[in-house]
Amino acid sequence: MEKKLKIAIIIIIAICIIIPISVVAYNNYQYNKEQADFNNTIKKVSDMENKTDIQAYDTFSKNSVTTTQSIAVHIEDNKTGTEEISILQNLSNNMTNETLKNYTNLEIERLTAEHKIWVAEIEYCQAIDDYYNGNGSISQVTKKSNEIDTYSNSTVNKKIEVEQYLARNPELKNRLTQMGIDEDFLIDQSEDYNYTLTHS
Secondary structure, eight states: OHHHHHHHHHHHHHHHHHHHHHHHHHHHHHHHHHHHHHHHHHHHHHHHHHHHHHHHHHHHTSSEEEHHHHHHHHHHHHHHHHHHHHHHHHHHHTOOOHHHHHHHHHHHHHHHHHHHHHHHHHHHHHHHHHHHTTSSOHHHHHHHHHHHHHHHHHHHHHHHHHHHHHHHOHHHHHHHHHTTOOTTOOSSOGGGOOOEEEOO
């Protein structure tokens, strides 16, 4: 009986040691996996956005851009941006780290605001084409131009929110900087382009 009691005590002690070690090891594994998933996903989305930014720069850095060229760029922006939002939403849904989750959600909001600009840019170019083809009015062109301004202001506000969040979380900002990612994933800002949009 005494031998069975000793064995039972040894088993209980072993369980008391093994379970906490297993829990700590599992939590450490989950933490490291989440950190790696965040880094890999943010880098992937940043690279996707930078690629479309470079393509946009190649088009809009010219002195004159046709509406057809502009529409093609914004269709690609829209396609890539929609994919980026989906990837980030999936990341956010699987995150437990509040700092990383909040940052990811801010980037989703920024991209969603930019999405409205891309759609409005396409509609603006179509309104210009309609006007020059006698199927639209200058008021429709003006309306779409005003929508772009409104959405651009909203996007700027979202970018400011991201910058402020990173200022409050300098470790995250340094991490993103080391990965080569700025606060809004952009290499070139479209508002810096100086071109004339012409009817196709």
